Amino acid sequence: MRIGIVGGALQGMEAVLLSGKAGIETLVIDRKGDAPALSLSDYSVTADAVKDREAVRKALSDCDFVIPACEEIDALSSLEGITRELEIPFLFDMEAYGISCSKERSNEIMASAGVPLPRPWPECGFPAIVKPSSQSGSIGVSAVDDDEEMRSALKEVERLKDVPIVQEFVSGKSVSIEVIGNGETASSYAATEVVLDSNYDCKMVICEPGILNDADGSEFGKIGKDVAERIGLRALMDVEAILTNNGLRVLEIDARIPSQTPAAVEAATGVNILKELVFSAMGKSTGAVSRGGCSAYEHYVIADGAMRACGEKEFGHVRSPRIEERFMGADLAITDHGWEKDEWRVTAINSGRTPAEVLEKRKEFIRRVMDECGAGEYIDRSPRRV
Ligand SMILES: Nc1ncnc2c1ncn2[C@@H]1O[C@H](COP(=O)(O)OP(=O)(O)O)[C@@H](O)[C@H]1O
Ligand SMILES: [Mg+2]
Incomplete structure (x- = not known):
């Protein structure tokens, strides 16, 4: 069995580690030739899922499953299209x-x-958390203790052209x-x-x-x-x-x-979340017990x-x-x-x-x-x- 992992950063390293533990062969694709997961995988290709669609499609054609390990919406839709054409299960x-x-x-x-x-603002009062609705990785997240800090936190969310979520800290x-x-x-x-x-x-x-x-x-x-x-x-x-x-x-x-947590779960419980996901896509169960x-x-x-x-x-x-x-x-x-x-x-x-x-x-x-x-x-x- 071979899995195509698209994205060779932290999520890609996680997917390679778990696939290896599940005995699944790995192909990692990343547009950056120095993405860290490329050196961990069995096969690697440097290509961009959007700009080099044909090369990516060809590389993925002999995979049994494809999992994206990136969060760019254009790359995700390109991969969804490619896997639909190739009739390969897309684990996403x-x-x-x-x-x-x-x-x-x-x-x-x-x-x-x-x-x-967490209780929403204004019911919650200070201290509160202000965070942009659509970012990730703690970008634009601030803890605020008073009106002045609240104003500058809201400005930061506005600068990111996003909608603020204000809630209890x-x-x-x-x-x-x-x-x-x-x-x-x-x-x-x-x-x-x-x-x-x-x-x-x-x-x-x-x-x-x-x-x-x-x-x-x-x-x-x-x-x-x-x-x-x-x-x-x-x-x-x-x-x-x-x-x-x-x-x-x-x-x-x-x-x-996610990165990190599935590897920790596997190490503690023996249950491999990537294997579970692959089996679930095949309509099967691994029968694994923690x-x-x-x-x-x-x-x-x-x-x-x-x-x-x-x-x-x-x-x-x-x-x-x-x-x-x-x-x-x-x-x-x-x-x-x-x-x-x-x-x-x-x-x-x-x-x-x-x-x-x-x-x-x-x-x-x-x-x-x-x-x-x-x-x-x-x-x-x-x-x-x-
Ligand atoms: N209501 C909250 N109270 C305290 N800390 C929070 C709260 N919301 C977010 N945080 C902190 O900010 C981090 C990022 O927020 P999160 O909601 O996970 O957004 P994202 O990870 O998408 O940026 C969290 O891991 C946590 O440390
Ligand atoms: Mg988070």
Whole structure:
């Protein structure tokens, strides 16, 4: 079986890693010849899904499935057309994606489905969050404490030519869950905790049974299933929420393959979300059952004599990475490490039966990187306001 993955950045690396674990051959296509997933895949092609449509069509013609790992609407529609012509299953739901691209629309749908959301402005008062409806990756998101900050946050959204969503600033653990739907019914997978760096970028994902208690865990799973079924999801989406003292509050849904969280879920539970998606598109079930284990997935940059935890955006600057098992004590790594290099990056994934077992592996990995690579300092920063 071969899968065509279009987009070779963070989502592309995720899709390659999961496909490899599922025993599926990978072809990555990206218009940039230095996209990091190109060096991880079995085959690679440098081409633009819109400008080089014929070349992309030809490259995809001997794939059994195609999954986009990019979020540009022109590229997505071009791929939808190509896969329709070639009669290859497209592991993507354009309609659900359209809904999830608008926080205004998806919040409306979630509110009508009874999903707990942060309270809207003005009812919520300060502190509040101002965010553009249609951006992603925290672009234009501001926390505001007074009218003046609110005005400048709204100006920022206006500058992005977008509609503002103003809502309660909620705090607590950031959690995420994946959901796969077949157009009628949907299933939720394991919840993960997303840990942010000082720039609010995700530096670590933790998957373990204790992330949510039983009640919150089953509520989160039900939220995912309900929303997916309400929008008739025919592929994969994730739901992001914050666990507050008053329970879960959902921030957003995104109907596309996420980066990081599925790999953490696979490492902890043995359930491979990409394989689930492929099987769901074939109308089959994998029969996979979670083994209920634990994992941690984290990014580091090693430079200037220091080992620094970094967000995935910074990890994305990795050059021609490779996937390596048992890398400096870590179970699995994606890295461009080289003994002669004075700057390199690594994503380390560790699994265990208990959180303590995972912690031991993480400590051993950090110790070995620092010792063997001469990094005298360990830096791990958190956001100013959580
Ligand atoms: N209501 C909120 N309260 C607190 N933090 C929020 C809230 N909404 C968003 N955030 C923060 O901003 C980040 C980006 O917001 P999100 O709704 O996920 O949009 P996107 O990821 O599409 O930019 C979240 O991961 C979270 O850290
Ligand atoms: Mg988000």
